[in-house]
Amino acid sequence: MLILDRILGQASDPALADRLHDLSHAGQVEILSLSGSDIQRHRLRLASDRGTDCAIRLERHQQLRNGSVLMLDAQRAIVVQMQDQQFLSLQPRDTAAALELGYFAGNMHWTVRFAGDTLQIPLNGPETDYLERLAPMLADGRVQRA
């Protein structure tokens, strides 16, 4: 197990980018792939893409981001990569349906994003879990996927 307890910088920092570039040509940059929610954590145990057992342990004021470099020496680097956030986009048929959908999403405590006349829900888990809940509104056309 490798304890990673510091964010050395971002992969895009000029000071780090050159060294990362050289290491990556030698195939020595390991990736820790994190979901949009896991990236919020301060302690986390997971394997890198090369199978290294990593234990992240950050101080409370520190925050992982896409591209955070957690280890860098002459032999290897370890870099955080945030998985793309998937959204479910929903379009209500009319004002009445919009009210209903907004009420429902709030009741489910889903995080939402407003984009014009669609409601976008970042998916934390399989899309089918969300579609299951929305089934009545999707079935009769009050709401459709955008």
Add this chain to the structure above:
Amino acid sequence: MSTALNALPLPQAHPGAARVGIGGPVGSGKTRLLEQLIPRFIARGIELAIITNDLATREDAERVQRSGLIDPQRVIPVETGACPHTAIREDPTLNLQMADALEARFKNLDLILIESGGDNLASTFSLDLVDYWIFVIDVAGGDDIPRKRGPGVLSCDLLVVNKYDLAPYVGVDLPRMRRESAQARDGRPVLFTNCATGDGVDAVVDAISRAVLFDQP
């Protein structure tokens, strides 16, 4: 491994406590689980503190303080008011302040356990507040709970199905509940416990230790 002089580790400041949430419906056994976890962590040499969230009373905190299991000063109540899950999800400020205060007061804390105020199946923990969270349901709540696929059951780091001793009395088919919990969790951990006796609780301690107390001997 490199043994260059400049690679020698500097003496480290204490890295701070891991924070672990325990959520789940009222009565599922969260406080009882706490009472089973406390002596086990203390026996492993873990420096521990507890936060309990209660609607409008301090009953859970007082119960744990009186238990004799832990220094009462290490147990702090948060009164959440009307909506207990808000205090662990949308606005965990109060809990964050309490956790920070505990760490300031007890410098060597390794672990803070945070019991939520009792919620419905939709409650989850903010990952701002905790590093890892457990959702406790119980067999007497019905064997259909895993099938209902509530967000708590689906998204927690560890699902604990408590009170398995009650299965014969409430007509619950335990093997089926095991199977359906595993399906709902899609391979992520599920443990069955009897927190009245402590059966199965060691496995919960092991799971927490592996996930967030990895720096402990």
